[in-house]
Amino acid sequence: MRILRSAAVASLALALITPANSQASEKPAVLSQNSATETELAPGESVTFQKGDVVKVEMLPNGPSEKIQVRSADLTTAPNCIVAKAEKGFVQVYNNCGGNEPQRIKVTLAFGPDSVCKSIEPGTRSNVGPALGRIDGVYLC
Known part of the structure; x- marks a missing residue:
């Protein structure tokens, strides 16, 4: 009975840390502090930032030629x-x-x-x- 309970708890813990829009094999990207990284996310992908990170977000509605800057966090x-x-x-x-x-x-x-x-x-x-x-x-x- 304890083995079954441990497996259920492990499954529940895995379900809680896995985002609903990702599959079990996918993990959100985690960026380290003081790193300048450009990341392009596909629909349904996610990224996690550390507290205090500065993020610049750009949306590309119709391809790279039509960049629209949503909000700059340079301020x-x-x-x-x-x-x-x-x-x-x-x-x-x-x-x-x-x-x-x-x-x-x-x-x-x-x-x-x-x-x-x-x-x-x-x-x-x-x-x-x-x-x-x-x-x-x-x-x-």
């Missing part, structure tokens, strides 16, 4: 002391950080163009442009 998220708010149709960015150095930031919008990089002095706010979409994030330039 560094601004610290929590920099806050962007939509106010009266415009994006206002508040720099609540201490220090004497200004922060150069960029605001990304969903369904609208991203703002240009703008320098904001500590303890001030600045209008970075019209709020044409939802604020997705604030990044350092």
